[in-house]
Amino acid sequence: YPVVEKSMQQSYYFTTTKTAFAWSKMALDKLGYVIDEEDAANLTLTTQKDGLKIVVTATDIGDNASAVNVQINAEGGESRDMLESTVDSSLTEIRDELALYQYSKSDTKMFESTPLDKAFRMAKNALVARGYTVTISDAGKYVVAGSKSAKPVKAACLINSMGNNGVAIEITAYVNGKKLSESAATELAASEVAALIKYLGRYDKLDTK
Known part of the structure; x- marks a missing residue:
């Protein structure tokens, strides 16, 4: 099976990791992603949609800034190109939604x-x-x-x-x-x-x- 893994990062300035994490949850909820697991202590959550496994983490990147990291893993019987375009469109919609917060x-x-x-x-x-x-x-x-x-x-x-x-x-x-x-x-x-x-x-x- 083809396997595709991609990630992106959205930075927020003068924002705590806790706030960035809350924003990431709201963004995923708005887009209809169902959250499977939430690790509030480590500011990480796991969600799935259309066969994609998505891990979202909020981290402190220094200089009074936080970042939301989104990692998507997908594997399936379809062609690699199809899989890649599914992952890309998912990353894009999450990035666009996260960007609205700042x-x-x-x-x-x-x-x-x-x-x-x-x-x-x-x-x-x-x-x-x-x-x-x-x-x-x-x-x-x-x-x-x-x-x-x-x-x-x-x-x-x-x-x-x-x-x-x-x-x-x-x-x-x-x-x-x-x-x-x-x-x-x-x-x-x-x-x-x-x-x-x-x-x-x-x-x-x-x-x-």
């Missing part, structure tokens, strides 16, 4: 002659001013992130040195698209990034040294 939009704001620690404080101020509760404040890695209770959005600022004492503040908004329509999710992400960039623009007029 839309993101990024933009970068540059500053000249600005120390990294100063830029870090500026980014933190911008998040607070925009109504975020700061959840991660890592001065060593120059990462600051926050979330809002009223909206399904998180925002993160990553500060990078650009040489010649310049800095770049990269702002990303992450929106849970399952709580909104696709257009509303992309719109919310874009408007949050734009508002944070605009707030940081106030520092252009000040002496930031």
Whole structure:
């Protein structure tokens, strides 16, 4: 019998493995996959559909990110090509569903002659001013992130040195698209990034040294 094995990974930023695991269960349920076994301690579940055996695991991939790994095994009497296309279409539908849980939009704001620690404080101020509760404040890695209770959005600022004492503040908004329509999710992400960039623009007029 032909045997086909394929896998994919979906990453989620500023998301715990527990949340990523919950999202994977919701995604499989939505697609009509029946969960056979669930190992909550190891964040792993097994499911089957149309002769496919699927193992899904949520893992911590560092840098405040989690990933959902999906592995599909299939064996059968049909041709290898048929089997492969069945596995591919299953992987694609799972990937597309998992992707809905986190839309993101990024933009970068540059500053000249600005120390990294100063830029870090500026980014933190911008998040607070925009109504975020700061959840991660890592001065060593120059990462600051926050979330809002009223909206399904998180925002993160990553500060990078650009040489010649310049800095770049990269702002990303992450929106849970399952709580909104696709257009509303992309719109919310874009408007949050734009508002944070605009707030940081106030520092252009000040002496930031």
